Amino acid sequence: MDPIDRKLVGLLQANGRITNVELAQRVGLTAPPCLRRVRALEERGFITGYHAALDPQAMGYSITAFAMVSLRSQAEGDLAAFERHVAGIPEVRECHMLNGEIDFLLKLVATDLAQFQSILTASLITAPNVTSVKTSLTIRTSKNEPGVPVEE
Amino acid sequence: MDPIDRKLVGLLQANGRITNVELAQRVGLTAPPCLRRVRALEERGFITGYHAALDPQAMGYSITAFAMVSLRSQAEGDLAAFERHVAGIPEVRECHMLNGEIDFLLKLVATDLAQFQSILTASLITAPNVTSVKTSLTIRTSKNEPGVPVEE
DNA sequence: GTTGAAACCTCAGATCC
C-alpha cells in the first residue's frame, strides 16, 4: 500500500467506473502496471466490490429509518440468531452490533409508512429474544459518503 | 421504469463494473439499447454514481462508530449550520437528521480510539449549539448492503 | 419511439522486455 495504491483506491471509491487508462494517467502510470495494481488491491481485500449507488427516493423508497434493538440475552448464540434473522429481511440494509445499552443498530428503508410499520411489527418487535425496539425516521440526509476518507 | 430497467439497476447495484454486453445479455437486449437505458437511468437520477467498496479494516480504519447528537436550537438555520460543520469532517461519513429526541445520527470511522476521541472532543462536543453527544462503538457489522432492495 | 445491425474506435488483458 504505497502512495500510488492510496490514490487508486481513492479514485475508484469516487468513481467506480473510471477506465483503466484514465486511472493510469491520473496516478502517473501506464495502463498495464495500473491494472495489475488494481487487481492486486481486489485480491488482497482492500477493494471488496463495485456498486452503483441508487437514489432511494427515485427507486420508490421514501422512508429511511434507524432501529435500536435490545435483546434479553446477549449470549453469543442469541446475538448470532438475531443477526441471521435480520439478514433475511431485505429492507434491513445494515446491522451493527454496538456497545452500551443498545445491542443493535439497524438501518432500514421502506416504500411508505405502512410498509415500515408492517416490517416493524411483523419482523422486528416480534423477533425472538427482542425486548425493545426504538425507531427514528430520517427527516433528511445531508451527508452520505461511502467507505472511508481517502486523501486526494 | 419498466421491468427491464428494474433488472438493470439491480444488476448494477450488485456489480457496478459489469460490462455493458453482459448486462445486455442478462436482461435480454443487445448492447446499444442497453447502454442507452443505463445512460437514461443515470441522467434521470435513478443511478447517482458508481463506487468501489473498500474494506475499512484493510484501509486502516479499525473503528466504526455512531454518534447521536442533540442541539440546543432546532431552528432551521442552526440545523443547517451543524450539517455544514460535519460536512467538513472527513471521518463523519453519514449525517442523518432524525425525528424524536435525537437530532442527528452520525456514522463515523477512525483509525484508532485515540483519533476517535480527538474527533469527538475537538470537532463534535465542542461544535456550536451542541448539547449532547452519545456515542457507541461498533463491535461488529453483520450486514452492510448498499442502496435499496431490488428483486432479482 | 425503441430496437437491432454494422461500423468504428477505445480499452482490457496478455506477453515480452
Add this chain to the structure above:
DNA sequence: GGATCTGAGGTTTCAAC
C-alpha cells in the same frame, strides 16, 4: 514499470419495426 499487440467491449450511426 513500460512497450506492443490482439481480441473484446464501448459507442455512434442508421435502418427497420
